[in-house]
Each structure stands twice: as structure tokens, then as C-alpha cells.
Amino acid sequence: MMSGKASSSAIASLAVAICVLAAASVSLARDNAEIIMFEQRGCEWCDVWNAEIAPVFPKTPEAKCAKLRRVDIHDPNADILKSIKPVIYTPTFVIMQNGQEVGRVLGYAGEDFFWFHLGVHLKKLTPPCPLPN
Numbered sequence: 001m002m003s004g005k006a007s008s009s010a011i012a013s014l015a016v017a018i019c020v021l022a023a024a025s026v027s028l029a030r031d032n033a034e035i036i037m038f039e040q041r042g043c044e045w046c047d048v049w050n051a052e053i054a055p056v057f058p059k060t061p062e063a064k065c066a067k068l069r070r071v072d073i074h075d076p077n078a079d080i081l082k083s084i085k086p087v088i089y090t091p092t093f094v095i096m097q098n099g100q101e102v103g104r105v106l107g108y109a110g111e112d113f114f115w116f117h118l119g120v121h122l123k124k125l126t127p128p129c130p131l132p133n
Helices: 005-030 043-053 061-065 111-122
Strands: 035-040 067-072 093-097 102-104
Touching: 005 111, 035 043, 061 111, 093 111
Parallel strands: 035 067
Antiparallel strands: 035 093, 093 102
């Protein structure tokens, strides 16, 4: 039979191990998710997004859920454009996981619009992105 101290220590160690495993599985899930920003030269709304969102994006919970990748829609080497529905408008933000499209945000109509719609799609990830309401 374990003493009270040994039992508490074992429970604490088990709790730490569970937290580490949970964090590792969430990290693994996030490694296979990305937000692809499709843009093009001369896109005024891309410029507005770059001014309003780009500086803060890396510090947000959304950035922890999926990495951001930028793709010029006119780049002949952008293979991703061959594997998803056509991108016509810029900016378009396509949320991908395991090579599959989860959702997309068409255009940029301001910060509230962007964060709301991005959050809706990030919650579709497996496991869902734990975003504040």
C-alpha cells in the first residue's frame, strides 16, 4: 500500500504525463492544418488585411491552430491551386487539414468579418480549434 505522499506524487506524475500527451496530440493535429491566403499583386483588400491583421496574426489563438501560408494566385508553381476548387477573388483564405479543404473565407470585409468566419472554419478541424468565444 502506498503512503499518502507517494500516492499524491504518483497522481501528480500521472496528471503531468496526461497533459504532455494531450499537448503533443493537439500539436500534431495542428501540424497538419493550415490557412492558405491566396493573394495577388495590386489587391487592395490584401493590402488592408496586411495592415490590419498580418501584424497581430502570429500572436493569436488562430495562429496556434493552423499555420498561415501565402500563395500568389498567378504563381505557376502553386500546385495547391490544382487540388482545390478555383480561387477567383483575393484575398481568399482556404483552411486545409490533411490536404483536404475544410472551409474558406472569401474576401476581407474588416476585422470582425474575418475573425468570425475564420473561427467558424477552424472549429471544424479535428480536433476543433479551441478558440475563445
